[in-house]
Amino acid sequence: MLGDQTMASVSEAPDGVPEVYRALEYFPDPQFPLHVECHPQGAQVPMHAHDFVEIVVVRAGSGQHVMDAGDGSERCSTIAAGDAFVVMPGERHGYRNSGSLQLANILFCEGFVAGEAPDLEALPGLGEVFVWGPIARTSGGERGVIALSGAARSTAEGVIDALIAEQRLARSGSLVMLKALFLELVVVLCRAAEDGRDVHDPVVTAAIAFMQDSFAEAVQLHQIAAHVVLSSGHFSQRFRSATGISPWEYLLRLRIDAAKQLLRDSRLGITEIALAVGFADHSHLTKAFRRREAMTPSAYRRSVGSDQTGT
Numbered sequence: 001m002l003g004d005q006t007m008a009s010v011s012e013a014p015d016g017v018p019e020v021y022r023a024l025e026y027f028p029d030p031q032f033p034l035h036v037e038c039h040p041q042g043a044q045v046p047m048h049a050h051d052f053v054e055i056v057v058v059r060a061g062s063g064q065h066v067m068d069a070g071d072g073s074e075r076c077s078t079i080a081a082g083d084a085f086v087v088m089p090g091e092r093h094g095y096r097n098s099g100s101l102q103l104a105n106i107l108f109c110e111g112f113v114a115g116e117a118p119d120l121e122a123l124p125g126l127g128e129v130f131v132w133g134p135i136a137r138t139s140g141g142e143r144g145v146i147a148l149s150g151a152a153r154s155t156a157e158g159v160i161d162a163l164i165a166e167q168r169l170a171r172s173g174s175l176v177m178l179k180a181l182f183l184e185l186v187v188v189l190c191r192a193a194e195d196g197r198d199v200h201d202p203v204v205t206a207a208i209a210f211m212q213d214s215f216a217e218a219v220q221l222h223q224i225a226a227h228v229v230l231s232s233g234h235f236s237q238r239f240r241s242a243t244g245i246s247p248w249e250y251l252l253r254l255r256i257d258a259a260k261q262l263l264r265d266s267r268l269g270i271t272e273i274a275l276a277v278g279f280a281d282h283s284h285l286t287k288a289f290r291r292r293e294a295m296t297p298s299a300y301r302r303s304v305g306s307d308q309t310g311t
Helices: 110-121 126-130 150-169 174-195 202-214 221-227 232-243 247-265 270-276 282-293 297-303
Strands: 034-039 053-060 062-068 074-080 083-087 093-096 102-108
Touching: 034 150, 034 174, 053 150, 053 174, 053 247, 074 083, 074 202, 083 174, 102 110, 102 150, 102 174, 110 174, 126 174, 150 174, 150 247, 150 297, 202 221, 202 232, 202 247, 221 232, 221 247, 232 247, 247 270, 247 282, 247 297, 270 282, 270 297, 282 297
Parallel strands: none
Antiparallel strands: 034 102, 053 083, 053 102, 062 074, 062 093
């Protein structure tokens, strides 16, 4: 039940790294147990557990999520940009082959949503998001990993950016805004779970993997189609049928997401970022960025409170 909270004991691994991370380390205000953080690409995350709930959204890259099955074995699932999952208190997990992964982590205690529990528990997708945890996709519907696509992914990305910005802002009304944004994210994930928009077409899955590996290059639609041995027209139709968006729109989203990471975490100028993520120049990035984010790259950099100086 949402609103019930079980605190796990703290133990340490032989190398001294805590196996269980405590809520007290992440929530300075026990009355407001919510924290948002991002793991940059290349961050190593060893096996661990925690006494709070963690929503994970993969913002870039791909890798393996490893879950302790509790019987001495492990469950591994491949995760990639646009995937989301939840780790419940006490579940031991970690990542492998994670050099390209960029993760957004939304941490909270279950009691944080006690007041909203009745409404949240009425959401059809809640059980799939918060009960099964991040296990591998199966044909039986026990979907632990939610593949966000189309509007759901765009909305989730926007909410996460707003959470990060509001957390940094810490001004009057921030706690109200943070909780509202958090609840919006939960609803987005539950709706996506209810819709069951996992991509089952192996051709589209292969194309997505190719785009994730090559979006920073000057890759064209015909090259992506050739990679999966289809004509451009047939491929575009098949891709849209499986994901709800065109291959070109998906490629642009990969590039914009990568640009947003660099705007937050680097001192690169806008032109350098444009070239690094596959745009021909500054103006092409700015046009695409404004169309998707309703602001320029420079305005986005300021909105997330980046202390980087590149313009």
